[in-house]
Amino acid sequence: MSGIVDPGLQAGARAPGSRRSERSRGGTLGPAGTVAAAVVVVAVVAAVWPALLGGGDPLAVHPADALAAPGPAHPFGTDESGRDVLTRVVAGTRASLVVGVLATLVGGFAGIVLGTLAGLGGRVVDAVVGRVTEVAFALPLLLVALVVIAVTGPGAVPATLAVGFATAPGYARIVRALVRTARSSQVVETAVLQGRSPGRILLRHVLPAALWPVVAVATLGVGQAVVWASALSYLGVGTPPPAPEWGAMLADGRTYLLTAPWMSTFPGLAIVVLATAVTVLGRAVRRAGAAR
Amino acid sequence: MDRTLTSAPAGRHPLRPTREHPSAGRSVWALWGLRRLAGGIGVLWAVATLVFVAIRLIPGDPALAVLGGPGSQASAEAVDAVRREYGFDRPVLVQYAVFLGRLATGHLGDSYAFRTPVTTLLAQQLPVTLTLAVAGLVVAWVLAIGAAWWSTQRGRVAAALTGAITVTASVVPHFWLGSVLIVVFASTLGWVPAVSDGSLRGWVLPVLTVAVPVAGYLAETVRDGVVDAQRSAFALAARGRGESRAGLFGRHLLRHAALPGIALSAWAFGSLVSGAVVVESVFALPGIGRALVTAVTQRDMPLVAGIALVSAAAYVVVLAVADLVERLVDPRVGSGARRRTATRARDRVRGGTHHGAGAR
Numbered sequence: 001m002s003g004i005v006d007p008g009l010q011a012g013a014r015a016p017g018s019r020r021s022e023r024s025r026g027g028t029l030g031p032a033g034t035v036a037a038a039v040v041v042v043a044v045v046a047a048v049w050p051a052l053l054g055g056g057d058p059l060a061v062h063p064a065d066a067l068a069a070p071g072p073a074h075p076f077g078t079d080e081s082g083r084d085v086l087t088r089v090v091a092g093t094r095a096s097l098v099v100g101v102l103a104t105l106v107g108g109f110a111g112i113v114l115g116t117l118a119g120l121g122g123r124v125v126d127a128v129v130g131r132v133t134e135v136a137f138a139l140p141l142l143l144v145a146l147v148v149i150a151v152t153g154p155g156a157v158p159a160t161l162a163v164g165f166a167t168a169p170g171y172a173r174i175v176r177a178l179v180r181t182a183r184s185s186q187v188v189e190t191a192v193l194q195g196r197s198p199g200r201i202l203l204r205h206v207l208p209a210a211l212w213p214v215v216a217v218a219t220l221g222v223g224q225a226v227v228w229a230s231a232l233s234y235l236g237v238g239t240p241p242p243a244p245e246w247g248a249m250l251a252d253g254r255t256y257l258l259t260a261p262w263m264s265t266f267p268g269l270a271i272v273v274l275a276t277a278v279t280v281l282g283r284a285v286r287r288a289g290a291a292r
Numbered sequence: 293m294d295r296t297l298t299s300a301p302a303g304r305h306p307l308r309p310t311r312e313h314p315s316a317g318r319s320v321w322a323l324w325g326l327r328r329l330a331g332g333i334g335v336l337w338a339v340a341t342l343v344f345v346a347i348r349l350i351p352g353d354p355a356l357a358v359l360g361g362p363g364s365q366a367s368a369e370a371v372d373a374v375r376r377e378y379g380f381d382r383p384v385l386v387q388y389a390v391f392l393g394r395l396a397t398g399h400l401g402d403s404y405a406f407r408t409p410v411t412t413l414l415a416q417q418l419p420v421t422l423t424l425a426v427a428g429l430v431v432a433w434v435l436a437i438g439a440a441w442w443s444t445q446r447g448r449v450a451a452a453l454t455g456a457i458t459v460t461a462s463v464v465p466h467f468w469l470g471s472v473l474i475v476v477f478a479s480t481l482g483w484v485p486a487v488s489d490g491s492l493r494g495w496v497l498p499v500l501t502v503a504v505p506v507a508g509y510l511a512e513t514v515r516d517g518v519v520d521a522q523r524s525a526f527a528l529a530a531r532g533r534g535e536s537r538a539g540l541f542g543r544h545l546l547r548h549a550a551l552p553g554i555a556l557s558a559w560a561f562g563s564l565v566s567g568a569v570v571v572e573s574v575f576a577l578p579g580i581g582r583a584l585v586t587a588v589t590q591r592d593m594p595l596v597a598g599i600a601l602v603s604a605a606a607y608v609v610v611l612a613v614a615d616l617v618e619r620l621v622d623p624r625v626g627s628g629a630r631r632r633t634a635t636r637a638r639d640r641v642r643g644g645t646h647h648g649a650g651a652r
Contacts, residue, residue: 131334135335139562142570143600147588150350150587154589231466234467236589237589247465257479258474258475265471268468275463276459279463
């Protein structure tokens with residue numbers, strides 16, 4: 001297993017503009033990666049078009065059917081208000097995936113800005129950014145997220161931002177290492193000797209070299225972000241119930257854990273399956289990227 | 293990074309001196325201690341600054357925030373008293389100095405929700421969380437070593453199976469794992485209580501829940517290290533001497549694989565505390581994690597600040613201990629090869645190549 005610097009070295013040594021589309025590497029994802037990709041595709045379909053898989057209104061209440069065990073009418077059972085758990089799990093995909101992707105984008109963007117500053121700036125800038133990320137790492141991720149929420153108040157948007165900010169230092173470290181590697185690569189040296197402007201070198205050579213490995217890591221990060229965002233919902237500071245969000249559904253199911261375990265089991269299973277699939281896919285993408 | 297026979301030896305090298313200058317040992321340790329201390333104080337100072345900024349960012353009167361937010365119905369005299377006490381009527385820099393001064397003398401303020409000093413609350417709750425984190429780390433190591441054994445010594449099927457389990461384990465959310473364990477072991481089988489009752493059996497499920505995700509990625513690092521070591525010269529030599537499979541694994545491969553794991557354990561601490569926050573809520577354990585969630589929902593900033601600082605302090609200590617253990621276990625202090633390996637293992641976790649950027 002290669003360390004984080006290795007893909008950067010390869011990316012830095014590669015001629016720019018040779019980035020192929022992800023589809024052309026489909027064959028190199030491997031069996032596990034292909035299964036994971038299929039799961040992610042299903043999740044994306046569920047997020048974009050929930051009616052295709054679950055149907056029905058995730059908020060429709062049928063008190064007569066409350067707390068029904070899984071059966072033909074309700075494959076995943078119903079919750080305390082008679083809402084169909086399967087419909088809610090399918091509907092919850094959108095909330096979880098959107099929060100996960102947005103949080104990763106926030107974290108990734110903040111990380112790229114910080115990391116590029118540290119990687120290209122002088123010693124002082126590097127030291128300052130290095131210290132800041134070090135301090136952010138001194139705090140557990142959930143604690144950083146909770147401190148952010150303590151300031152902003154609970155809700156879905158604060159939870160997304162909180163997870164994003166909490167993951168930013170991780171990306172900053174990776175980007176810094178990649179940018180430093182790319183900066184000392186021959187491609188950049190040649191460009192400097194050719195008299196290219198610093199901005200052009202940054203955009204054409206340094207950032208593209210750093211971007212691909214970050215995309216691979218960010219793919220892994222989406223899985224984690226989904227888990228952390230649903231953890232915040234579970235703790236009652238993220239997406240509030242009765243919105244169909246997996247973490248919020250688990251929080252709901254807590255009261256009925258011993259009488260209606262299906263209320264907790266299925267949303268949780270959805271988180272595990274999605275997070276695992278995204279992680280496996282992220283690794284396969286990284287391997288495919290490193291193998292080029 | 294293939295370790296072949298020609299590359300730098302991965303294990304102990306018989307010809308390498310154990311310590312470069314034995315006479316200079318004491319000053320090296322003193323320097324190490326000073327540097328650690330300075331770094332730790334720096335981290336705490338920075339976290340305190342962040343907390344100060346966070347408190348100032350809360351909209352509304354900071355004096356009201358200290359007294360419990362806009363809904364606290366604090367009397368005008370109380371607000372005035374707090375304003376004077378914290379110096380909210382003075383310039384921000386002075387307030388900052390006052391804030392730091394209070395922290396330096398151990399005054400974390402009073403929690404408005406519990407109406408008690410934050411230090412008292414932390415003293416009550418910290419042991420629970422520490423027990424959870426430390427026991428979780430121990431269990432995680434046991435599970436990780438077991439998984440490394442299965443994935444490297446039991447053939448391809450076991451390797452693939454263990455690989456799938458460790459990936460899943462490293463992403464499984466604590467709150468779901470805890471719920472499933474409660475349903476299976478407490479509700480259906482009735483082996484252990486569902487809600488922690490203070491007995492030893494009550495700790496089984498919470499500790500297991502905290503440990504499994506950490507074990508997931510610890511196992512992957514240890515396995516990578518074992519696979520690495522299997523290809524090295526010392527493994528070949530040990531096998532040549534007629535070492536049994538278990539002996540080779542326990543005495544040679546694991547020792548090699550453990551060092552990056554030790555460095556990783558320090559970083560796993562963050563993950564354990566994150567896990568503890570959730571697990572304490574699932575199992576109704578009275579630790580700082582649950583207090584933090586309550587404090588955040590009630591915007592009890594003194595308590596949030598106190599928990600952030602204690603957590604950062606704990607992290608500083610854990611990092612120093614891990615560094616110390618690493619230095620004691622590995623004689624090649626400061627010399628190239630080992631530091632690089634350890635740093636790389638750390639970077640893997642920090643950088644999150646294995647588990648996304650959110651491995652903490």
